[in-house]
Amino acid sequence: MTAIKRFLPGWLPTYAGLYIVFLYLPVIFLPIFSINIAATPKFPLSGATLQWYEDLPRTPALIDATWNSLMVGVSASILSTVLGILAARSITRYRYPGRRTINGLIMAPLVLPEVIVAISMLLVMLQLGLSLSLFTVVLGHVLVCIPYSMTVLTSGFEGFDRSLEEASADLGESAFGTFRRVTLPMVAPAIISSLLVCFTISLDEFIIAFFLTGTEATLPIYIWGQLRFAAKLPGVLALGTLLLLASFVLMTVAEILRRRAARRTQSEGGLYA
Amino acid sequence: MLERVQSERTQGDRTMIDIRDVTRSYGSFKALDNASLAIHEGEFFSLLGPSGCGKTTLLRMIAGFDTPTSGSIAVDGQPMDGIPANRRPTNMVFQSYAIFPHLNVEQNVAYGLKRLRLDAGEEKRRVEEALAQVSLTGLGKRRATELSGGQRQRVALARALVMRPKVLLLDEPLSALDKKLREQMQVELRRLQQAVGITFVLVTHDQYEALAMSDRIAVMFGGRIAQVASPKEIYQRPVNRQVADFLGGMNFVKAEIVEENGASLVLDTLGFGRVKTDKPKAFVRNGGNATLGIRPERLRVLWDNATAKFEVAGKVVERHYFGEITHLIVEIPGLEKPLSVTETNDFGADDIPVGTSIRLAYDPEALVAMAD
Numbered sequence: 001m002t003a004i005k006r007f008l009p010g011w012l013p014t015y016a017g018l019y020i021v022f023l024y025l026p027v028i029f030l031p032i033f034s035i036n037i038a039a040t041p042k043f044p045l046s047g048a049t050l051q052w053y054e055d056l057p058r059t060p061a062l063i064d065a066t067w068n069s070l071m072v073g074v075s076a077s078i079l080s081t082v083l084g085i086l087a088a089r090s091i092t093r094y095r096y097p098g099r100r101t102i103n104g105l106i107m108a109p110l111v112l113p114e115v116i117v118a119i120s121m122l123l124v125m126l127q128l129g130l131s132l133s134l135f136t137v138v139l140g141h142v143l144v145c146i147p148y149s150m151t152v153l154t155s156g157f158e159g160f161d162r163s164l165e166e167a168s169a170d171l172g173e174s175a176f177g178t179f180r181r182v183t184l185p186m187v188a189p190a191i192i193s194s195l196l197v198c199f200t201i202s203l204d205e206f207i208i209a210f211f212l213t214g215t216e217a218t219l220p221i222y223i224w225g226q227l228r229f230a231a232k233l234p235g236v237l238a239l240g241t242l243l244l245l246a247s248f249v250l251m252t253v254a255e256i257l258r259r260r261a262a263r264r265t266q267s268e269g270g271l272y273a
Numbered sequence: 274m275l276e277r278v279q280s281e282r283t284q285g286d287r288t289m290i291d292i293r294d295v296t297r298s299y300g301s302f303k304a305l306d307n308a309s310l311a312i313h314e315g316e317f318f319s320l321l322g323p324s325g326c327g328k329t330t331l332l333r334m335i336a337g338f339d340t341p342t343s344g345s346i347a348v349d350g351q352p353m354d355g356i357p358a359n360r361r362p363t364n365m366v367f368q369s370y371a372i373f374p375h376l377n378v379e380q381n382v383a384y385g386l387k388r389l390r391l392d393a394g395e396e397k398r399r400v401e402e403a404l405a406q407v408s409l410t411g412l413g414k415r416r417a418t419e420l421s422g423g424q425r426q427r428v429a430l431a432r433a434l435v436m437r438p439k440v441l442l443l444d445e446p447l448s449a450l451d452k453k454l455r456e457q458m459q460v461e462l463r464r465l466q467q468a469v470g471i472t473f474v475l476v477t478h479d480q481y482e483a484l485a486m487s488d489r490i491a492v493m494f495g496g497r498i499a500q501v502a503s504p505k506e507i508y509q510r511p512v513n514r515q516v517a518d519f520l521g522g523m524n525f526v527k528a529e530i531v532e533e534n535g536a537s538l539v540l541d542t543l544g545f546g547r548v549k550t551d552k553p554k555a556f557v558r559n560g561g562n563a564t565l566g567i568r569p570e571r572l573r574v575l576w577d578n579a580t581a582k583f584e585v586a587g588k589v590v591e592r593h594y595f596g597e598i599t600h601l602i603v604e605i606p607g608l609e610k611p612l613s614v615t616e617t618n619d620f621g622a623d624d625i626p627v628g629t630s631i632r633l634a635y636d637p638e639a640l641v642a643m644a645d
Contacts, residue, residue: 166338167371169358171385171436181384185375263418 084149156190
């Protein structure tokens, strides 16, 4: 026991260091090789260039895919956030039988194997007679985005003091005015955070998009298609780096907003009382 | 300015809030059961009772956040049926204060004024005036999240007062504050009410708070109003054991009714012997027995050879020290429960050994008859 105690403090930082390397090493390689002059991802690097990045906007198929991804991402994030608002409001505001079960069922897609979800959705879409298109991709993305949207929104809505809305009414404000002047400003950060998270997830999602799209490719599908050509690899790496960067920025902003929303609704009394 | 404030202080018997036969049911549970009450203009009125007695329900119905199942509420002669909270001449200070966290102090106070579309100067003047009333001058730009509990409460008060309501409703406004601040705010709230002359309706479960601040108190239990009276009368002449108990310690002695007429009662008790007392207005006998009550501080220890016209003798069985006072438990022959006696410590009540035989003096005026 004492041996372990003496041994651990020295090695814990090393372990933690290795852990981080394991998590992020692959991610670090992406930007490194994306500025390599040689088309093959191998050390030593043969020199730095931004040529692969410059080539990106000159690829029409890539522009199309970007455009598709943006459309799908915006639609999916708006749809899942609207649905998420309704569900999160109900879960945080009201007490009714089955509340926890419903919450669990909404969160479940988070842990379902995505490929199974994709196949099931494909079957449903075909049964419904929907032809595969970006629209069906949006529907699929809404399904996987809602759990994330719910998580962000519930943490923003939780602890929303109902008497704030009552106080507004008490001071003469109408129901709509109360929504505009109190409810919305207080939950806006959570809503924007949810939009950003859902957009990011939709932007990066591959499996469902792959199964549910018709002929139009989203960015991940485009990337997957490019991987067959060795010469196109640096371009893919450059694109991947940009996607990574976009995701990172979006998620960071989303998290900052989520925390701000949670602080707003939960700061009542507590800390400063 | 002073003139206007004073002319508004017409604390008469003009009814400001008229509550008639109000019942609020949730299924078979009655949160409020046939309550009737007239709150006067300019008075500081408290609804006092334990949690679940219906006091908050009643307050919320006056504010418009809840609707009576039956009965009616009128404010300043105007029936409130079907009038939503945002169009009532009442404003509320919430238990949680409900300060808008995304607005600063000034914006919080000006919240309700925005709808009145005053010109900018007038709005600013009224906000400043309200902040001054609650001693928050200069803190207008402070963020709501940077305020202490006491300051939040003041903002909530200013935000309501700036609307110049006919009635200010206060839902347990002091319960979140620590003891010292609470006592300070009691004095300030009372002073503020006197200065603005607005009718205040306070909900509280703290009997001292109600006694210290109110002109009149309604004591409530289980959805019913048990007694409405001045603090002094509520404390000294409670209508029943429940009210007596809730307002502080009270010794209860079994009594037999010997004689009853319009104004007085003659009761036979063990311990206190035959006692003649005023008959309380609300006294309705229930069989041949009644209860006689006396507050612990109305029993005085008789030292050495001192005598009193009315006294009882007994033996000290317990002694509890509370700093400025001592609590004695005194066994009286014939009484099934020993008497509680509160004695100030200036004569050495804290040194009376347990087991000492003592005599207690009392004023028959302090004896209260209560129906069983």
